[in-house]
Amino acid sequence: MKTENQKAWFFVLPVLLLVAFNALVPIMTVVNYSVQETFGNNVFFWQGLDWFEQILRSDRFQAALGRQFLFTFLILIIEIPLGIIIALSMPKKGMWVPVCLVLMALPMLIPWNVVGAMWNIFTLPKIGLLGYFMNDVLGVNYDMTQDPLAAWITIIVMDVWHWTSLVVLLSYAGLVSIPDAYYQAAKIDGASPWKVFRYIQLPKMKTVLTIAILLRFMDSFNIYTEPFVLTGGGPGNSTTLLSIDLVKIALGQFDLGPAAAMSLIYFAITLLVSWLFYTLMTKDDAK
């Protein structure tokens, strides 16, 4: 028997409203700005895809995008292996487990702007502990406010300090869920530690690692607060990542059209790369 009525729509209505306020309305507003020019007073002129073209062709955007990819690449290449190594070396049972877990979770509990401010004060030459130590004790010329390389090293180290814990905790959760029986089987076969890692630990961590890589990609690709507070995008434009540049255009120059177009391109890139990661990493399971 078939009942035909439209009641089912009412059941999806709450989530529809939520998603609308959450995502659809803000995105459509941005889409609206991205194809028009405005001079205030709610007067709009149709621009078509001009802003998109302008952004994609601009050296400034391409440079910021390059910096963004470099930043995210470095973050992933450092934090994922480092997180796995730390997780592997953490105790699996005993009284040190809670201690380690709390220590690991601590950096993640600190608000992002506080992290930026902390590292700013920490690394300032003369004033900061690290800045003083590097320059006046070790005699290394280290000034992240003047030297682009020093600024880059500082934002990378800051992010590694702040977010490696996430990879550690996720990997650790994957590791402790492996039954002892697997390690015994490896011991009986006489498998080397590398083989245990390659054929037991890594496959068993795969699901959580997929999540860890996705989260770290998205967070690092969209990062704003910490480097903004630490370097403000400087010295010069050397640490102006995409989001910092975007805010400069939108709120600094108040170019709403180009900023909106840039937001959408930014969003599309994040989405595309996340999708690529996800598809590649879960490809084996679907087989």
Add this chain to the structure above:
Amino acid sequence: MTIELKSAVKTIRGITHIKPTSLVLETGHFNVLLGQTGSGKTSLIKLMAGLDPLASGEVWMDGRDVSKLSTQKRNISLVHQFFVNYPQMTVFDNIASPLRVAGMAKSEIQGRVEEAADILQLRPMLNRRPQELSGGQQQRCALARAIAKESRAVFLDEPLANLDYKLREELREQLPELFAGRGAVVVYATSEPEEALLLGGRTALMDDGVVTQFGPTAEIYRKPESLTAARVFSDPPINAARMSKTGTTATLDTGASWTVSGPTADLPDGAYTLAIRPHHVTPVPAGTDYVKLSGEVLVTELSGSESSAHFELGSEGWVSLAHGVHPYEVGEAHDFYMDASQAFYFSEDGRLVA
């Protein structure tokens, strides 16, 4: 091929898991470790496998002390209750993995893996991953790895516990055949008395971290040396009651009495514990010398062609197991008849006396 334990002891963080145990396990038949959960079967296996260190004592294999030898060098196989296979490898690679680690030639690996796969009917699944197999097939894969390795000792730690009923019966029938003539010492841990009886060979009864009795399975079933051994090797649990003997008259604490004969009659007068298997306690007397007992029926169960009744005899819970369907009323008193000639008599300290 033999495995010999010489007063082996295992302690973890001050807790004794295996009390001094001496045992000689030989090839040619199944060596069953029978005991309840937590009785130390897995602990004993891990000791023999070298997965856990000995606190004291020695483990010998083929007349050689292997106590200090690593697990890998002992050349053993272990099949777990869980289906343990390498998830990223195909069935072929899983079976081949110990051979590859041992550095065997490719052609020989191919031959051995295919032979093991044929025995366990895994030929069509060789290129699949373990998670694409059913539970029974996954366990076959683990067994195939043990067979292909041709190790000196194979430890099967409740390998059928996680399989469904039908697969369990099927695989249990095949097991003795799989390992026959391979020369390995086969140790099989189980908590089910029925499995021990079916797999035959020799049985070591385990209780509280110690082997209480070891010998040919049927012999142990017929002559449990102690009350604990009798309890371990009985399912449903063996019935027990306190009893006193004067002259040729035996009297239960509940008042039932009968005349004893044979070796039982020669026992000195005094207090004993009587133990009798549930199928010697029936609702209908099969002979004139059956002893009448009576108690309140607590639970009844019907399994296949047998019916069992749990009833209260004095302060003890007793079970009767009889062929056919018997009408019991739960909560009502019912008469049961015990074949006293089949009873075991244990002294006050739990040793078998008659």
